Amino acid sequence: MASSFTVLPTIRNSLSWPTMVASDHYNNKGELSFGSMPIFKSQRNVNLQDHLTVANVASPLPEVAPPPPESSGSTDGHHHVAWTSILQERWEGELVVEGEIPLWLNGTYLRNGPGLWHIGDYNFRHMFDGYATLVKLQFENGRLIAGHRQIESEAYKAAKKNKKICYREFSEVPKPANFLANMVDLASLFSGASLTDNANTGVVKLGDGRVVCLTETQKGSIVIDPNTLETLGRFQYTDSLGGLIHSAHPIVTDSEFLTLLPDLINPGYLVVRMVRGSNERKVIGRVDCRGGPSPGWVHSFPVTEHYVIVPEMPLRYCAQNLLKAEPTPLYKFEWHPQSKGFMHVMCKASGNIVASVEVPVYITFHFINAYEEEDEDGRVTAVIADCCEHNANTTILERLRLQNLRSFNGEDVLPDARVGRFIIPLDGSGYGKLEAALDPDEHGRGMDMCSINPNFLGKKYRYAYACGAQRPCNFPNTLTKLDFVEKKATNWYDEGAVPSEPLFVARPGATEEDDGVVISIISEKSGGGYALLLDGSTFQEIARAKFPYGLPYGLHGCWVPKQ
Numbered sequence: 425m426a427s428s429f430t431v432l433p434t435i436r437n438s439l440s441w442p443t444m445v446a447s448d449h450y451n452n453k454g455e456l457s458f459g460s461m462p463i464f465k466s467q468r469n470v471n472l473q474d475h476l477t478v479a480n481v482a483s484p485l486p487e488v489a490p491p492p493p494e495s496s497g498s499t500d501g502h503h504h505v506a507w508t509s510i511l512q513e514r515w516e517g518e519l520v521v522e523g524e525i526p527l528w529l530n531g532t533y534l535r536n537g538p539g540l541w542h543i544g545d546y547n548f549r550h551m552f553d554g555y556a557t558l559v560k561l562q563f564e565n566g567r568l569i570a571g572h573r574q575i576e577s578e579a580y581k582a583a584k585k586n587k588k589i590c591y592r593e594f595s596e597v598p599k600p601a602n603f604l605a606n607m608v609d610l611a612s613l614f615s616g617a618s619l620t621d622n623a624n625t626g627v628v629k630l631g632d633g634r635v636v637c638l639t640e641t642q643k644g645s646i647v648i649d650p651n652t653l654e655t656l657g658r659f660q661y662t663d664s665l666g667g668l669i670h671s672a673h674p675i676v677t678d679s680e681f682l683t684l685l686p687d688l689i690n691p692g693y694l695v696v697r698m699v700r701g702s703n704e705r706k707v708i709g710r711v712d713c714r715g716g717p718s719p720g721w722v723h724s725f726p727v728t729e730h731y732v733i734v735p736e737m738p739l740r741y742c743a744q745n746l747l748k749a750e751p752t753p754l755y756k757f758e759w760h761p762q763s764k765g766f767m768h769v770m771c772k773a774s775g776n777i778v779a780s781v782e783v784p785v786y787i788t789f790h791f792i793n794a795y796e797e798e799d800e801d802g803r804v805t806a807v808i809a810d811c812c813e814h815n816a817n818t819t820i821l822e823r824l825r826l827q828n829l830r831s832f833n834g835e836d837v838l839p840d841a842r843v844g845r846f847i848i849p850l851d852g853s854g855y856g857k858l859e860a861a862l863d864p865d866e867h868g869r870g871m872d873m874c875s876i877n878p879n880f881l882g883k884k885y886r887y888a889y890a891c892g893a894q895r896p897c898n899f900p901n902t903l904t905k906l907d908f909v910e911k912k913a914t915n916w917y918d919e920g921a922v923p924s925e926p927l928f929v930a931r932p933g934a935t936e937e938d939d940g941v942v943i944s945i946i947s948e949k950s951g952g953g954y955a956l957l958l959d960g961s962t963f964q965e966i967a968r969a970k971f972p973y974g975l976p977y978g979l980h981g982c983w984v985p986k987q
């Protein structure tokens with residue numbers, strides 16, 4: 425028995441399915457138009473399993489927002505769908521699969537990201553400001569049920585109700601009504617009350633099965649139902665560690681959740697652990713910053729089998745910028761190259777710092793993996809940590825402004841990036857190295873949004889999957905498989921397409937590191953979108969399934985295996 429759900433109010437009128445079929449064309453107003461090409465299964469063709477919750481009647485077709493005014497810079501008169509808000513709050517349906525989904529792939533891929541970049545007629549400025557949209561791809565016996573749903577954060581609900589931004593987002597700040605309101609807002613900044621809980625960055629499955637969406641504010645930790653994508657409530661940390669922010673990318677395994685809490689008062693970081701089944705984080709240890717005046721931004725960090733690596737980038741949180749109403753060039757951050765860059769290595773078991781080295785200055789959002797390098801006697805001599813490194817160039821943050829993303833005119837404006845490999849000696853010496861793990865031309869000198877085989881977390885590994893570049897471009901536009909042994913990359917490209925972070929899912933029972941599939945969702949130049957499955961080993965397409973609508977770009981995902 426397939427069940428239906430109640431359709432939440434849509435911002436504009438909605439069309440009914442299955443009487444309407446979607447094509448991948450925009451009309452001259454930049455809205456999706458509906459043509460003659462049926463691209464997803466009608467109710468009559470669908471014989472769904474009892475336990476799948478599927479919208480089977482009159483599913484409203486999601487709509488895309490009309491182009492906001494700043495789209496005039498785009499070449500084709502409307503935005504790429506990757507940078508276009510999704511207005512429909514939710515949708516769910518079965519997709520027609522071209523190719524073959526492996527029968528072992530049973531479970532749900534979840535992807536989070538900022539999918540709604542305006543409220544009323546106010547357009548947000550930065551990609552990271554958008555309200556969170558969750559997307560799911562539910563694989564079952566070769567079939568695929570897809571859907572999306574907005575996360576009902578307090579920030580999103582308040583914006584919808586009041587038709588204005590009510591919390592401090594990545595770059596947006598609510599406009600105070602008057603001087604007094606401004607003072608109240610500043611005071612509430614210190615308590616965290618005015619900070620966003622818009623959990624738009626990632627989604628993780630905890631060892632106990634709970635699925636949590638995250639962003640950089642601690643209050644933006646939101647539990648969702650991986651089947652219905654319903655917002656279940658805030659994930660409450662029951663400890664009294666305090667602090668308002670944390671790394672957007674905790675390290676999550678079946679047994680624990682590790683994260684970093686930056687300390688903006690006494691510059692440093694707390695390294696904390698929350699064991700499976702608990703809501704209480706416990707301190708493993710603390711790293712004091714070696715540079716100043718505040719901790720470096722820790723969007724992510726890596727671990728090895730025995731160590732937590734704490735990066736200290738010269739792109740540092742900036743208390744003054746936090747207080748400003750208008751975005752500064754580097755938002756809540758400031759670039760302090762003279763403060764230098766460091767990498768600290770903390771023993772997971774004792775909390776002791778076993779190495780703290782100066783490294784060349786660097787910029788990274790995402791660490792790929794790390795591992796311990798051993799000599800022939802099995803002694804650990806160094807820690808190797810890989811990241812998507814932006815050549816210490818802060819302009820990448822500026823490139824992620826929506827105006828820039830939406831105004832691609834064929835110019836090659838994506839700054840160069842590489843796989844930055846840190847070599848951190850454990851012999852007490854004061855300096856570490858940073859070099860490219862492979863020639864960046866292998867991946868078009870674009871590099872971000874990475875994943876690995878999770879069974880190789882913290883271990884010596886050979887492969888990573890990421891987004892690279894086929895130039896000219898203004899954003900990473902390829903999927904790339906990196907081979908650190910051969911120092912080669914294999915690239916997948918579809919002209920005009922914006923692929924989201926490739927997620928590797930290992931085949932159960934696999935013995936080879938790259939035996940599995942890579943999942944990505946593609947936003948097409950035409951305004952459409954599709955789920956894509958590549959073979960993890962050959963990097964050839966094995967299946968794709970078109971969505972009845974184009975999806976906005978999404979950031980990070982996770983895999984929830986079927987129980």
Ligand SMILES: CC(=O)/C=C/C=C(C)/C=C/C1=C(C)CCCC1(C)C
Pocket residue numbers: 538551552553592593594619620624625639640641669672746756979
């Ligand atoms: C989407 C993404 O990758 C990053 C989002 C980052 C956010 C929402 C950061 C928010 C912040 C504030 C609202 C104030 C405090 C500083 C900071 C953590 C940058």
Ligand SMILES: CC(/C=C/C=O)=C\C=C\C=O
Pocket residue numbers: 625789820841870871872873899900979
């Ligand atoms: C989209 C992105 C960072 C996302 C953070 O979660 C970085 C893209 C960099 C381009 O090269």
Ligand SMILES: [Fe+2]
Pocket residue numbers: 625672673723789790979980
């Ligand atoms: Fe991220």
